Amino acid sequence: MSRYYEFFCPVKVIAGHAALEHLPYELTAIESTRPMIVTDQGVRAAGLLDPVISACQESEVTIAAIYDEVPPDSSTTIVRDIANLYRQQQCDALIAIGGGSSIDTAKAVNILVSEGGDDIAAYSGAGVLTRPLRPFFVIPTTAGTGSEVTSVAVIADRERSVKLPFTSSFLLPNAAIIDPRMTLTLPPHITAATAMDALTHATEAYTCLSKNPLSDAYATAAVKKIGQSLMKVMDNPGDEQGRLDLAEASTMAGIAFSNSMVGLVHALGHATGALTHLPHGLCMSLYLPYVLEYNLEEIREPLSELLLFLEGPEVWTATPASRRAEATISAIRHLRDELHHHCELPRTLRETGKVQEGQLDQIARQALDDGSIIYNPREASLKDIQEILKKAWG
Amino acid sequence: MFEKLSRSAGLRARRHYVQAMFRFMGHALEAISQVDRKVMDDARLLPNGLIFQMMVLPSGPSLVLEHTGEGRLRYLGPNYDGEVDLSIRFKHMAHAFLVLSFQEKTTEAFANDRMVVDGDISLAVRMTRVLDRMESIILPRLIASRAVKEYPDDLGLLQKVPGAIGVYRRVAFSMLRDLRKEALPI
Numbered sequence: 001m002s003r004y005y006e007f008f009c010p011v012k013v014i015a016g017h018a019a020l021e022h023l024p025y026e027l028t029a030i031e032s033t034r035p036m037i038v039t040d041q042g043v044r045a046a047g048l049l050d051p052v053i054s055a056c057q058e059s060e061v062t063i064a065a066i067y068d069e070v071p072p073d074s075s076t077t078i079v080r081d082i083a084n085l086y087r088q089q090q091c092d093a094l095i096a097i098g099g100g101s102s103i104d105t106a107k108a109v110n111i112l113v114s115e116g117g118d119d120i121a122a123y124s125g126a127g128v129l130t131r132p133l134r135p136f137f138v139i140p141t142t143a144g145t146g147s148e149v150t151s152v153a154v155i156a157d158r159e160r161s162v163k164l165p166f167t168s169s170f171l172l173p174n175a176a177i178i179d180p181r182m183t184l185t186l187p188p189h190i191t192a193a194t195a196m197d198a199l200t201h202a203t204e205a206y207t208c209l210s211k212n213p214l215s216d217a218y219a220t221a222a223v224k225k226i227g228q229s230l231m232k233v234m235d236n237p238g239d240e241q242g243r244l245d246l247a248e249a250s251t252m253a254g255i256a257f258s259n260s261m262v263g264l265v266h267a268l269g270h271a272t273g274a275l276t277h278l279p280h281g282l283c284m285s286l287y288l289p290y291v292l293e294y295n296l297e298e299i300r301e302p303l304s305e306l307l308l309f310l311e312g313p314e315v316w317t318a319t320p321a322s323r324r325a326e327a328t329i330s331a332i333r334h335l336r337d338e339l340h341h342h343c344e345l346p347r348t349l350r351e352t353g354k355v356q357e358g359q360l361d362q363i364a365r366q367a368l369d370d371g372s373i374i375y376n377p378r379e380a381s382l383k384d385i386q387e388i389l390k391k392a393w394g
Numbered sequence: 395m396f397e398k399l400s401r402s403a404g405l406r407a408r409r410h411y412v413q414a415m416f417r418f419m420g421h422a423l424e425a426i427s428q429v430d431r432k433v434m435d436d437a438r439l440l441p442n443g444l445i446f447q448m449m450v451l452p453s454g455p456s457l458v459l460e461h462t463g464e465g466r467l468r469y470l471g472p473n474y475d476g477e478v479d480l481s482i483r484f485k486h487m488a489h490a491f492l493v494l495s496f497q498e499k500t501t502e503a504f505a506n507d508r509m510v511v512d513g514d515i516s517l518a519v520r521m522t523r524v525l526d527r528m529e530s531i532i533l534p535r536l537i538a539s540r541a542v543k544e545y546p547d548d549l550g551l552l553q554k555v556p557g558a559i560g561v562y563r564r565v566a567f568s569m570l571r572d573l574r575k576e577a578l579p580i
Contacts, residue, residue: 004506126510165515209505261505371515374504374522379544 005212007259008169011149015178015248017240020051023095023137024059026175030135032093034064036086038106039097043141044068046185052097052139065089070098074105075156076164079120083112093135096173097182099194100145100280103138107153107171110136121157121164129168136173141182143246144194144281146201146254148176163274178251180244188234188343191246193281195230196339198222198250199332200265200284203292205256206306207299208263208375215260218252224309225249230335234342263376264367265291268388271366276355286349289333290391291376294384298377300325307331348394360389408491412450413472415494416457417572418565419448419528420469423459425564426528427467430557433527434465436520445470446521447478450490451510467524469568480513480521496533496540500525531557 014022027035035056043049049066056063067082086094086109094113096106111123114133123129138148147153153166186194202222205215229245236242268291269283292303304324308316310331319327339345346352349360364385367373373380380388426433440446440461449456458474459467484490489508492498500522503509511518526542531554539545 004508006507125512127512209501210507369516369519371519374501374519379501379526379542 003212005210005214005260007212007214009149009172009255009259010169011172012175013149013178013251014175015251016244017180019177019179020139020181021055021058023052023139023177024056024061026137027056027061027093027135028059030093030174032135033062034089034091035061035093035095035135035137036065036067036089036091037063037095037097038070038082038109039066039068039102040070040072040099041068043098043102046141048141048182048185049097051179051181052095063095064091070102070105072101073156074101074108075158076108076120077158079105079108079112079155080118082106082109083118086113093137095137095139097139097141099140099142100147103140103145103147104153104155106136106138107147108155108166110134110171111166120155124164124166126165126167128166129170131170133170137175137177138173139177139179139182140247140250142186142190142194143183143243143250144197146198146250146257148173148178149251149254150258152258176251178244178247180240180247183243183247184238184240186237186243188237189345190281191233191237192230192339192343192345193279193285194250195226195233195246195281196285196288196336196345197281198246198253199226199230199335200269200288201253201257201262202226202249203288203306203332204262204265204375205253205260207292207295207302207377208261209377210260210375211302212260215256218256219260220306220309222249222253222256223306225252227310227312227331231338234339261375262372263291264295264373264378264380264385264388266372267367267370267376267380268363268385268392270370270372271363272349272355274366275359275363276352278352278354282346282352285336285339285345286347286352286392287388289329289336290388292329292332294380294388295377296325296329303328349389349392350394357393360393361386364389405487409455409487412487412490412494413455416448416455417472417569419494419525420457420459420471421565421568422528422532422561423467423524424469424568425561426531426557427465427524428564429560430527430531433524436465436524436527437461437467438465440465440517440520441479444480444517445474445476445478446517447474447481448483449481450484450487454484454487454490471572478513480517481511482518482521483510483512484508485510496537499541499543501543528561530554532561 096103110133151169202219206219225245226249229242233242265287268287272283307324307328340347349355442463444461447458458470493503529541530538
């Protein structure tokens with residue numbers, strides 16, 4: 001039987017030098033005159049709003065409102081507050097500037113301001129939205145989550161102590177604007193963790209059950225860019241081309257995994273993040289080599305192919321075909337060690353200092369029920385997951 | 395003309411097959427939740443009273459189960475039309491047939507976007523595991539390997555055969571009871 005797959009990505013990508021200056025044109029093209037910015041304090045303090053506002057002012061586009069207090073773990077209350085501000089100021093478009101939290105928050109705000117009401121929980125789940133939302137633009141300031149091209153948002157409901165997932169293609173923005181200026185000032189440990197997040201998105205997209213020829217193309221291109229640029233940027237954070245490569249890699253990995261899903265690394269990462277609040281990118285970096293080792297015999301062929309993109313043609317040809325999959329894992333381990341050397345990015349759960357050994361069993365049980373586990377090539381049992389966690393503990 | 399008729403008969407047969415398989419699976423899941431420790435352990439963590447549905451869109455055959463507590467599942471019959479808490483819906487009869495005729499594994503069907511989940515995804519993962527365990531026990535290894543992602547290494551004949559006999563016995567009894575009920579005038 002021939003393979004079946006689906007692939008969807010309608011997001012316009014505006015990337016490269018002076019990309020931010022295209023935003024006013026995009027806004028006027030849809031007749032938006034009162035856009036609202038959704039961002040966080042860190043982005044504002046780093047001065048990342050200035051080039052956006054200045055680009056708009058120069059083209060006579062006025063930003064009608066700015067909400068700059070999105071926390072790292074956004075909630076339904078914040079979504080409601082921003083939606084109220086949007087309505088009070090009679091805004092007509094949303095611009096998310098930031099990392100995963102600001103982008104997810106803006107996606108949820110767009111649901112409320114388009115569909116009406118104050119209760120975002122009513123729109124939680126898959127397939128609830130049935131029509132396009134208001135104009136929405138995303139300017140990522142990290143290079144890892146890929147949220148600018150994914151049709152998912154997660155918002156915490158603190159009253160009920162649950163995380164609400166929202167899934168709909170209508171959450172996708174009209175355009176994602178990738179400008180290297182937005183990631184130039186990213187601190188080294190965040191650059192490292194978010195790049196490992198993107199590498200994990202691409203690797204899992206390329207090796208898990210829902211892989212397909214189109215997502216493969218994006219995944220391999222992302223791995224290649226990360227392999228070529230990550231250490232260059234770590235050595236020289238002001239490398240504008242390297243920064244752009246990582247940001248593009250993140251977007252490509254986002255397109256890949258939103259069409260072919262992710263596996264056990266993410267199941268473990270989601271459980272670890274929920275229980276210990278360890279940053280998502282760091283979790284990915286910690287678990288990736290161990291999960292690849294666990295899946296090895298099921299993914300030997302695609303993993304061998306990834307060596308070409310990660311390490312380049314010379315290493316690939318010099319490595320015997322039967323050892324290429326193992327060499328890919330070694331290359332990822334080496335990358336992780338290099339990042340530890342550069343910015344002390346933890347290599348083991350123990351090194352994070354934020355996880356107790358006693359929490360491992362709970363992480364394993366929660367990972368077993370995570371939605372991503374369905375797409376993992378191997379059927380991981382509780383015992384298998386406990387073994388992986390033991391190795392990742394260090 | 396003949397081609398059209400035979401095609402229509404083929405589609406009807408496919409629908410009946412899916413209907414029959416859903417009914418069989420409903421009884422089998424109820425039965426296995428009474429005899430298999432692993433299924434009980436997995437199902438025990440489902441909320442009490444949870445109504446789970448597997449169906450074919452838009453209004454095709456369905457299988458509905460209730461978790462009655464302590465990991466026990468109860469089959470609610472093919473005609474249940476009340477509220478459901480968790481639903482796995484095949485987009486088309488052809489997709490349900492692929493899975494129920496063991497041409498496509500349940501996890502492959504997820505990966506191929508054949509199904510949509512409505513409800514808590516973690517509970518859907520748990521129910522998929524229960525379904526896989528049931529198939530591993532009641533089907534011959536060769537067929538079960540086509541239905542589940544990975545046939546369990548630790549499932550030996552000593553565990554499989556008595557488990558399968560227990561399930562088939564209970565399913566046969568339940569289906570006979572259904573037939574009797576359907577045959578009796580109201």
